[in-house]
Amino acid sequence: MLAILGISPQQLFQQLLVGLINGSFYALLSLGLSVIFGMLNIVNFAHGALYMVGAFAAYFLLNEFGLNYWFALVLSPLIVGAFGALLERVLLRRLAGLDPLYSLLLTFGLALVIQGVFQNFLGASGKPYAIPSALAGGVNLGFMFLPIYRAWVIVFSAIVCFSTWFLIEKTRLGAYLRAATENPILVRAFGINVPRMITLTYAFGIGLAALAGVLAAPIYQVRPGMGADIISVVFAVVVIGGMGSILGSVLTGFGLGVIEGLTKVFYPEASNTVVFVIMAFVLLIRPAGLFGRVA
Amino acid sequence: MTELSPTAPIFTQTHSGRDERIAFAIMTLLLVVAPFAVYPFFLMQALCIALFACAFNLLVGYVGLLSFGHAMFLGLASYVSAHAAKVWGLDPALAIIAGAASAAALGAATGALAIRRQGIYFAMITLALSQMIYFFCLEAPFTHGEDGIQSVPQGRLLGIVDLSNQTTLYYFVLAIFLFGFLVIYRTINSPFGDILKAIRENEPRAVSLGYRVDQYKLAAFVLSAALAGLAGATKAIFAQNASLTDVQFSTSGEVVLMTLLGGMGTVYGPVIGAFIVVAMQQYLGQYLGEWVTVIQGSIFVVCVLLFRRGIVGEIAAFFKRSL
Numbered sequence: 301m302l303a304i305l306g307i308s309p310q311q312l313f314q315q316l317l318v319g320l321i322n323g324s325f326y327a328l329l330s331l332g333l334s335v336i337f338g339m340l341n342i343v344n345f346a347h348g349a350l351y352m353v354g355a356f357a358a359y360f361l362l363n364e365f366g367l368n369y370w371f372a373l374v375l376s377p378l379i380v381g382a383f384g385a386l387l388e389r390v391l392l393r394r395l396a397g398l399d400p401l402y403s404l405l406l407t408f409g410l411a412l413v414i415q416g417v418f419q420n421f422l423g424a425s426g427k428p429y430a431i432p433s434a435l436a437g438g439v440n441l442g443f444m445f446l447p448i449y450r451a452w453v454i455v456f457s458a459i460v461c462f463s464t465w466f467l468i469e470k471t472r473l474g475a476y477l478r479a480a481t482e483n484p485i486l487v488r489a490f491g492i493n494v495p496r497m498i499t500l501t502y503a504f505g506i507g508l509a510a511l512a513g514v515l516a517a518p519i520y521q522v523r524p525g526m527g528a529d530i531i532s533v534v535f536a537v538v539v540i541g542g543m544g545s546i547l548g549s550v551l552t553g554f555g556l557g558v559i560e561g562l563t564k565v566f567y568p569e570a571s572n573t574v575v576f577v578i579m580a581f582v583l584l585i586r587p588a589g590l591f592g593r594v595a
Numbered sequence: 596m597t598e599l600s601p602t603a604p605i606f607t608q609t610h611s612g613r614d615e616r617i618a619f620a621i622m623t624l625l626l627v628v629a630p631f632a633v634y635p636f637f638l639m640q641a642l643c644i645a646l647f648a649c650a651f652n653l654l655v656g657y658v659g660l661l662s663f664g665h666a667m668f669l670g671l672a673s674y675v676s677a678h679a680a681k682v683w684g685l686d687p688a689l690a691i692i693a694g695a696a697s698a699a700a701l702g703a704a705t706g707a708l709a710i711r712r713q714g715i716y717f718a719m720i721t722l723a724l725s726q727m728i729y730f731f732c733l734e735a736p737f738t739h740g741e742d743g744i745q746s747v748p749q750g751r752l753l754g755i756v757d758l759s760n761q762t763t764l765y766y767f768v769l770a771i772f773l774f775g776f777l778v779i780y781r782t783i784n785s786p787f788g789d790i791l792k793a794i795r796e797n798e799p800r801a802v803s804l805g806y807r808v809d810q811y812k813l814a815a816f817v818l819s820a821a822l823a824g825l826a827g828a829t830k831a832i833f834a835q836n837a838s839l840t841d842v843q844f845s846t847s848g849e850v851v852l853m854t855l856l857g858g859m860g861t862v863y864g865p866v867i868g869a870f871i872v873v874a875m876q877q878y879l880g881q882y883l884g885e886w887v888t889v890i891q892g893s894i895f896v897v898c899v900l901l902f903r904r905g906i907v908g909e910i911a912a913f914f915k916r917s918l
Contacts (some may be wrong), residue, residue, distance in 0.1 A: 343715040394900060400715055401661050402899050405855060408848065409895025416888035532844065536723040539716060569734065576727035580708050583720065587711040 312565050313444040319561020320554065321450055321519060324457035325351075325512050327553025329534045330541065331461055332508035334549045335468070338481050339501040342392070342403040347534070348527030349411040350506050354380050354513025355522045356418065359429055369432035369518070376514045377507035384506030388499045411527070418524035426521025453515050460511065461550040468546055477501065536579040542592020552590060612784065614916045615862055619780075622863070626769055635765045636834075641873040642772040643830040648853040648865035649779050650822035655851075656860030657783050658815045659795035660710075663718045664725025665823055665850050667705070670842025671728060672698040672824030677744040677837035678737055687750045687758055691771070691828040698824020699817055701728070706816030710809055713798075725847055732842045743838030747831055764833055771829050775822050780862060782818065791815055845888075852891055855898050858905025863918050867906055 329347060336344050357379055358372035367375065387410065395403045431449045438447040468474040480487040480494050488494045513526075520526060533556075541552030556575050564571040582590060629638055647669050654660045676694030679685040685693065709720045732738045749758040758764045782788050793801045794808055802808050831837040840846065849872060857868025872891070880887055902909050911918040 337715075343719065391896070391900065401718075402903065404661070404715055404718060405851065405895055406899045408851070409892045409899065412848070412892025412895065413889050414892075416885060416892060420885045420889070528844070532722055532726040535719040536726075539712070539719050539723065572730040572734075573727045576723050579720070579723055583708045583711050 307565055309443055312562075315561040315565045316558060317444075317446070317450055317561070318564070319558040320454050321557070322560060323554035323557020324454050325516055325530065325553075326534055326537045326557050327461055327550045328457055328508050328512035328515075329530065330537045330549040330553050331464055331546065332505035332512075333534065333538055334543045334546060335464070335508070336502055336505035337543045339477065339498055340388075340392070340403075342400050342407070343535075344502075344505065345404055345408040345531075346387075346411040346414065347407075347505075347509050348529075348531030349414040350380055350384065350527070351509040351513045351516075351530065352418065352522075352524060352527035353383070353414060354510025355429075355517045355526065356422075356513075356524075357510065358514040358517045359427055359522045362429065369514075372514050372517075373511070377510040380510035380513075381503040381507035385499050385503040388502040392502070393495075393498075411531075415524055415528060422524060424524060426523040429517040429522055431518040449518060453519070457512075457515065458554075460508070464508070465546045465550070533575050536575045540575075540579050540582045540589060542589025544589075545591040548589075548591025612917075614918060615780070618863055618918055622866070623773065626772075630762065630765050635761055637873070637877055639765055639768045639833045640830070640877070641870050642768050643826045643833070644850075644853070644873050645866045645869035646772050646775045646826040646829075647823050648850050648857070648869040649776055650819045650826065651850045652854045652859060652861075652865040653779050653782065653822070654815060654819045655854060656864075657788060657795060658791045658812060660812065660816070661718045661851070662709075662721040662816075662819075662847075663851065664705075664721035664723075664728075664844075664847050665819075666842050666844065666846035667725035667728040668698040668702060668820040668823035669827035669830070669846065669850075670732060670837075670839075671701055672827035673831035673837040673841050674732060674738050674744065676828035677747040677831040680750060680832060681744060681747045682737075684748075686754065687752050687832050690750075691825065691832060694828025694831065695821050695825040698827065699821035702817040702820020702824075703813070706813050706820065710812045710816065722844070722847070725842075726844065729839070729842050729844070732839060738837070738839075741839065743836055744831075745836050747835045747837070749832060749835065758832070768829055768833055771825065775825055776866075778818075779822065783862070787811070787814075849891070852895060854905075856894055856905055858908030858911070861905065861907040861911060861918055864905050864907035 329351060333344060333347055336342065336347075354376050357376035358369070361367040361372045361375060362369070391406060391410070392403055395406060435449040435452050438445055440446075468477060476487065476492055477497065480492070480497055484494045516526070537552055537556050538549065540556065541549045543549065556578065559578070560571060560574055563574040570577070586592075626638075626642070647665070650668075651662065651665050654662055672694035674694075675697040676690045679693045680687060680690035683690075705721065705724045708724065709717055712720055733740055738744065749764065751757050752767060756763060756767070758767060783791070790801065790806055790811055793804075793806070794811060798808060827841060830841070853868035853872045854865045855868070856864075856871060857866065858864025875890070876887060879890075883890070898905065904912060907918050
């Protein structure tokens with residue numbers, strides 16, 4: 301059947317793989333946005349910029365401190381997450397209780413500042429980041445060539461997403477978190493430090509973005525504009541999935557990545573816009589999003 | 596929860612409109628004499644962007660809907676108007692009307708989708724839709740992709756008035772700006788505008804009073820899109836080109852910045868904000884280069900943290916007047 305359409309199976313599987321890779325990044329980023337939204341009730345417009353900072357953290361850890369990919373995988377989310385905690389403590393907290401549009405504007409301004417600073421000091425061009433030697437090369441599966449690093453990104457992202465779901469839905473800490481989302485005052489009355497939990501939640505969401513950045517560094521070049529490029533698609537993913545459910549945002553992220561990849565095979569002209577078109581249809585049919593609850 | 600709305604009205608009960616009318620006379624006078632002191636090209640640029648910001652403010656300031664994709668209306672209209680004037684050879688007035696009409700049509704389509712969600716979702720949906728329009732403009736043949744539409748003829752207005760004369764062109768642009776400004780002013784001071792403000796203050800209550808909130812929101816969205824389109828279409832004629840700059844995301848961000856800086860929900864705030872931001876780009880841009888982005892971002896942060904009412908909003912509050 302594929303032969304009739306003039307598409308080689310090779311090409312199809314290759315684009316499916318690219319779709320799954322992009323889907324991993326969409327999933328990690330929209331998961332972070334959902335977690336932050338659930339707890340702080342804000343949309344973090346700086347998410348793309350902090351994803352970019354995560355990638356640059358890996359780049360600098362390697363080139364300035366000689367710390368390889370595996371260190372970066374742990375250190376970059378921690379460093380960027382700590383920076384996120386600082387942002388929450390110093391800036392975002394001042395806007396608690398105000399219209400959420402203000403925190404949206406604040407994070408948008410932060411994204412401009414962060415991206416502008418990186419652009420000024422490092423230029424707009426991309427910097428290469430080598431694939432770690434343990435994950436270099438690939439295997440021939442017969443029907444396609446599978447680079448090991450790409451398989452690693454997909455598997456590792458899926459594990460991280462699942463662990464996040466487990467942490468929030470199945471552990472005691474997650475139960476506190478969900479309770480604080482529903483009624484922060486009552487949870488505070490039980491003696492749980494909700495403001496600290498808010499800070500840590502924001503840092504965690506940012507950490508996920510930074511982790512996505514580290515994973516992306518060997519695949520795409522590390523560029524100051526990489527966050528701005530991906531963030532509008534991630535917002536569309538969030539609108540499609542609805543921010544109510546953790547698994548929902550993960551599934552939507554992977555699913556839309558795959559759809560985008562398939563569009564590249566069957567109708568390349570629409571590959572940039574397909575996610576937005578799907579968003580428009582979802583808004584017409586299910587305004588609350590596929591997994592969202594009506595407020 | 597002390598401050599629910601980003602743009603709580605300042606002293607509505609003393610609102611007589613007298614101060615606003617005096618301010619309008621001063622603004623018009625300044626703009627009429629301005630080309631004798633300031634470079635007209637800069638003024639025309641600032642006027643178009645100011646109209647764009649006023650159109651945006653109609654939505655964020657008076658309905659409480661924050662659009663993060665308003666560049667799609669500015670950009671699409673500028674392409675349509677440039678194409679109409681250059682390829683179809685239309686009269687500049689008709690080209691501008693065609694541009695504004697295309698933006699209104701796009702506003703009706705995108706607005707119908709975006710108003711299905713509220714608050715932050717509205718911002719994300721408009722952002723995503725404008726990104727879609729950006730890719731459309733990048734790939735559609737009539738926009739000429741990265742090159743844009745160059746050397747658009749300014750033409751003769753209604754076949755009589757020669758717009759290639761810089762002074763005539765300036766007063767033409769000024770007339771369009773004042774027209775757009777007055778349409779917005781009339782709208783927000785009409786019964787229709789009062790209902791928009793009611794929706795901004797308390798949407799469930801407006802629903803319970805029997806207003807079809809969605810239709811009001813959509814009408815405001817289309818009007819805002821059409822006026823943003825009017826600004827873009829005029830821009831294409833006076834600047835003689837249409838390019839991807841007008842449709843890209845940073846332009847949507849800049850209009851938010853201008854309105855926030857000048858004062859959301861104030862009549863004159865967006866005009867002041869637009870002049871400041873355009874001046875910053877034109878005059879500081881050459882010295883600062885990429886740092887302009889950092890400065891713009893910092894202004895966002897400072898405005899949101901320290902003076903949420905914006906320049907005009909703070910002045911109005913200080914003198915206890917409505918501006």
